[in-house]
Amino acid sequence: MTAPDWKTFPAEIQEKLYQNIPEEWRDKTLKDKMLAEGFINAKEFIDTLVPDSEKKITSLDAPTLAKVIASRELTSYEVAKAFFHRAALAQQLTNCVIESWYPAALAKAKELDKILEETGKVVGPLHGVPISLKDQVDIAGFDSSIGYIGTYNHPKSENALLATILENAGAVTYVKTTVPMAMMAPETVSNIHGYTSNSLNINLTSGGSSGGEGSLIGAQGSPLGVGTDIGGSIRIPSAFQGLYGLRPSHGRVPYLRVTNSYSGQDTMPSVIGPLSPSLEGIELFMQTVVGAEPWRQDHKVVPIPWRDASEFKTRKLTIGVMAYDGCIMPNPPVLRAVDECVAALKRAGHEVIEWKFEEQAEFSDVGGKIFAADLGQEIRDTCAISGEPVVPVVEYLVDESTFPEILNVNQWWDLCNKKYELQTKFLAAWAESASKTASGREIDAIICPVWATPPFEKNKFESAVLGYSVPFNVVDSSVVIVPVTKVDKLIDLKDETYTPKNAKDQQVYDSYNPEVYHGIPICVQVACKRLEEEKAIAIASVLADSLK
Amino acid sequence: MTAPDWKTFPAEIQEKLYQNIPEEWRDKTLKDKMLAEGFINAKEFIDTLVPDSEKKITSLDAPTLAKVIASRELTSYEVAKAFFHRAALAQQLTNCVIESWYPAALAKAKELDKILEETGKVVGPLHGVPISLKDQVDIAGFDSSIGYIGTYNHPKSENALLATILENAGAVTYVKTTVPMAMMAPETVSNIHGYTSNSLNINLTSGGSSGGEGSLIGAQGSPLGVGTDIGGSIRIPSAFQGLYGLRPSHGRVPYLRVTNSYSGQDTMPSVIGPLSPSLEGIELFMQTVVGAEPWRQDHKVVPIPWRDASEFKTRKLTIGVMAYDGCIMPNPPVLRAVDECVAALKRAGHEVIEWKFEEQAEFSDVGGKIFAADLGQEIRDTCAISGEPVVPVVEYLVDESTFPEILNVNQWWDLCNKKYELQTKFLAAWAESASKTASGREIDAIICPVWATPPFEKNKFESAVLGYSVPFNVVDSSVVIVPVTKVDKLIDLKDETYTPKNAKDQQVYDSYNPEVYHGIPICVQVACKRLEEEKAIAIASVLADSLK
Known part of the structure; x- marks a missing residue:
């Protein structure tokens, strides 16, 4: 396969990303409208665009969403739609998404609703909770291009173990978010997608390298996201968008089949963990992931169950x-x-x-x-x-x-x-x-x-x-x-x-x-x-x- | 410091090691006598040399020794003397010792007896148990020459954390045992000490790289020893002398201040663990070491307490x-x-x-x-x-x-x-x-x-x-x-x-x-x-x- 022309290819990708957004959420003039209306805060601008019913849903954190879906106060589909709508708008305002599968994810949400209706049971602790993924997290059929043009159009054949664990727990994945080239920067910019802005002030950096996650969650386009951190890459975007974030120690959360720079550099390796608007979201993520005993599949994960820390x-x-x-x-x-x-x-x-x-x-x-x-x-x-x-x-x-x-x-x-x-x-x-x-x-x-x-x-x-x-x-x-x-x-x-x-x-x-x-x-x-x-x-x- | 002449230095070291043996246990003709009497098994030959009272003591394993010392059936001194005597004889027959401090260790045993007498309490679960150490384990004042001549005469200034943990638990260390050059061999030979024989058949290898330990424990010159393993170096000498041995996973037993080859090679690192004539000795060692929470001092140790496995x-x-x-x-x-x-x-x-x-x-x-x-x-x-x-x-x-x-x-x-x-x-x-x-x-x-x-x-x-x-x-x-x-x-x-x-x-x-x-x-x-x-x-x- 010949590599695409790095000068013209980004425009192609942007167009593809745009076309992947459901039609009713697309608007090429959206950012201009925001600026014309005097907004620099994308989250606040989005608040003016979406119905109150959706705003109410997207203000809920992951554990609350799991609870209200399990109790059938909301359907997975309603929740997915509310978050995906915001994500699509945020994507067009801050440039925080590098892959998306909104229609397939909406179908998955409907499927979860059907399961709950038919069995009366949730499939797991994250039943119906939308979860966004940093670009690195492999999803079968999608790229993990990690900020390079030359690695684009090499779709992965298998999911990252972490993605599988989250999906098995009922989570609905729907987007992969932008990263700087090689994930080696505290701001999120690459030749492939350009610049990812802070969703609370688009003149500022969203941070990096999990800047797409920070920006998306900051805009309430996701209630829970997955980032990675080798020098601050979960923590900086969390901090820059006012979120909770956890940098776990190496070996607590599985990195298996997460595409990486300097892969094999095991002395101070990149680690993977959650970003969330609430601390309870962080805890739910960790309980779910560690509870799945990932050490049975990922050799780098240490066999330590989730421990009581109420002391x-x-x-x-x-x-x-x-x-x-x-x-x-x-x-x-x-x-x-x-x-x-x-x-x-x-x-x-x-x-x-x-x-x-x-x-x-x-x-x-x-x-x-x-x-x-x-x-x-x-x-x-x-x-x-x-x-x-x-x-x-x-x-x-x-x-x-x-x-x-x-x-x-x-x-x-x-x-x-x-x-x-x-x-x-x-x-x-x-x-x-x-x-x-x-x-x-x-x-x-x-x-x-x-x-x-x-x-x-x-x-x-x-x-x-x-x-x-x-x-x-x-x-x-x-x-x-x-x-x-x-x-x-x-x-x-x-x-x-x-x-x-x-x-x-x-x-x-x-x-x-x-x-x-x-x-x-x-x-x-x-x-x-x-x-x-x-x-x-x-x-x-x-x-x-x-x-x- | 100029390096010693590698051709003449080994003889000097052998003489020093010989002089470090208490006089009553020295015999330059010992090996000739053994051969003259038709023995190839050093352990069996030593059985003919030591009094029955000592033979009885050295047939006991570490947990039993700890028990009989704690209950004052035996003194730490009696135990130390019995094992040190055999160790000194084994050293002269199989060439398994590279550093020794028998007199200081006997004094330490006496001190432990005094503490028990005065306080009625043992200092820890290994009170009075002699423990031998592979050459790598740093002891202040002694070399960790790891099979090289050029690294000899560079005494260490501080104990390995593991040695400190064992001594704090009441163990009496007294010898450091031979290793092959760089610890990179399944037989124990170096220019510095020559060849370490199997104590059950001196025509055979003791294994390596913890061959000195295997040989010494096989001769009942130690009830519990510390080896290391990067390719089999605990397991091979254990197997070759019919002992129990544990190769722990990386991060369970502290390697801090244990001198090593390829130090910093953290992807498939050497690990450190016990060799013992009984499985109960292995378990006592591990309970004691892990119970000391070594992760508080050694960053490479994972914070997993000793767990119940009775299931x-x-x-x-x-x-x-x-x-x-x-x-x-x-x-x-x-x-x-x-x-x-x-x-x-x-x-x-x-x-x-x-x-x-x-x-x-x-x-x-x-x-x-x-x-x-x-x-x-x-x-x-x-x-x-x-x-x-x-x-x-x-x-x-x-x-x-x-x-x-x-x-x-x-x-x-x-x-x-x-x-x-x-x-x-x-x-x-x-x-x-x-x-x-x-x-x-x-x-x-x-x-x-x-x-x-x-x-x-x-x-x-x-x-x-x-x-x-x-x-x-x-x-x-x-x-x-x-x-x-x-x-x-x-x-x-x-x-x-x-x-x-x-x-x-x-x-x-x-x-x-x-x-x-x-x-x-x-x-x-x-x-x-x-x-x-x-x-x-x-x-x-x-x-x-x-x-x-």
Whole structure:
């Protein structure tokens, strides 16, 4: 098969994606209308387009949807239609969808209704719940082109194990969402689909690499989605659209038959997990997936059943807080979000101490070296299939000057050991925290920013710095993203007294403009140790409750 | 520091090791006496040298020792002295020790006695139990030279986490045992210490790479030892000395600060686990180590507490048996051992089916490629420190012609993926086994040979083939070695009708000589899936009971 012309092909794909939308939801002038009406928030604009009945449905989260479908207050079909309609509109406004099968998915929803009617039973805990999938998640008959033109038109023959588990649980999959080239960027842009905007402000990035998911769920075009995370790719889009998101530790959620860049890089691998407007959606996803015992099919999944973590909802917690990592000063609303968490937790009677890890700066160094181990060779090779150029943000972040040449195995193993040394020191520091707490217990979790800035402006990725997200990839933490507040231009003034400490700090400082970011959500990370997903969710719920 | 002369240094080290033995246990003519008295079995010869009181003590296993020490029937000191005496004699007969601290360890035993006397309490579940350590396990103040001359005289500054856990539980460590150069061989030989013989027949190999452990425990110079396994290195010495041994899955027992070859090679890593004359010793070790929650300090350890597996001791089991892997026909006593297991399990009412995995031959291919990924570069580099040559068995097994050059990261990741594909197929075949059983359940475990031959003759490593051990490294199984029978020259006749299928099969066939192997133990593997140590131990106990 000859590769398509990278210059003309994207237009073809866009047209195909457009034609895949049911006719009654298509409108090539939709975005112009939105702008003409003075909207920059796609979610709010969509609210003006859809009937109230649908708005009511799409405001429900996954567990509620499962409940009302099971109790026959709503049909799967009604739910699917409401979400698909919004998804189709969001797709035309933010460019967040790369594959769709709305008609087939509507038929599946009808089938689920029939089963429920005939048997009186749901097929599983997600009966009728629409679930969106990041492009990487293989679905038979569809591409997993992962942001490249040259890999398009190579439909997969088999579903990802995770997709099968979700569908067996009754979920209705219907779209695959956009990713940046190679999934190696915190903003979602590629030659194949162009730019995916933030659904709450289309002038801003949706984040990345699960930016299509973030944008779609942010627009309420999906109640639950699947993303992946190798440097923050679930957490950044969650944070940028004010969603809950879980970065599980490696080996908790199956990645089998999920197409990936740097596949086989197992030392700091990409992990797969949920994004959701509610924490309960995250928990339902995890209970369902882990409950399916994926370790029976995916060798990388560890055989740990879903565990009770109610202890952490009832006892006093000890939380370590790191507002500033010592390298890059977060923008004012980010610092305020952390402050609000501290105040809320203290009000609720929990102990809060400062978390400070001596080797914090090492995380970005080790993470960056792992990302750059092949000096971008795989990316260049895959671009070469179609002749397309590497997109600028990926070029910017995968630093080809990191090493004189592609690492050989001995050098790679040395790097893996360097990471292990850092992990060991991190665990020691965590244990050592017990000596600094009133409870005498080590901290239960770390709370810190997700990203130093609000979602940056379209293509202005120079302020991008992974220093708050990558550390938890290095130590493979279970991390939950929790929405805290929104930027308020009257409160979150630029700190005119601050003197940036380095060039990147300066870029981050310079990029902050309260006028631009007004109203955009700010989230924090709640990070536990490795394979502590249940605990991280429990503590996130304590935090969310304390913030109410 | 200049490296010592590799030609003269070994004699120096041997003399130092000799001088480290308490004077009353030293005898430079010991081995000559043994030979003069017509012994080839070092254990039996030692039985003639030690007092009955000591023989009685050294016949006890670790849990029994812990019990009789706790109940003050024996002192820690008496126990230590009995084992150390045998260890010192074994060391002089089989060359199984590379570091020792008998006097300090005797002092530690006395201290433990004092604590028990004063407090009435044991310090932990291993109070007073002597434990031997493979050379790799770091002990502050001692080398972990791992079979090289150039790395000798670089004493470690800190204990391995595992050593600390065992000592905190009351264990008395006293020796580090020999390994082959780089731990990359199934027989234990290096330029630094020479050859480690099988303690049941000093003309045969003790196995490797935990050959020093196997030899020492086989001579009853230790009731419980620590080995490591990247291709069979716990299992082969266990099998060759008729011991129980556990190859845990990666991430169950802490490897932190255990010196290693190819350190950082995390895709099919060496794992660390126990060798013991009794299965109860294996279980006590695992309960103690996992109970210490090593994941709090070692990031590679998964947070899975020790689980109840009594279910597998009470219900009918479904066992898959693979006597022949389709590539290398095991020698007659090995086949008979498997047959005896089948008969015993059937007698006990368990279901036994044939286990056949279509891709069985792929295991050795993938394993061999992982071993050879750096074409032996690290080994050559480490030899270059002293100028010593690579020992022949390592030269033979690490095939420098596997690839045209050292793999780069992209090639390495491809190889990691190839391994993952094989793991996925293996899991699918395991699940598929349910369709072939009367119970309708998938198999609980696989029983198969450990090695195609009995322990081969000294330096005759040409028959060495890892095809029965390496597969479980590739799929990271929890595997227990179970002693079944002994070679009987009257029963285990050479099969004159067999026509070898390939060159290696021919070597294995040719190497078999019932006269040479008469009386040597034969063991089998009981392999469960990943991170199923409790289940593997439970099923091993069912097998062992059924064989009684």
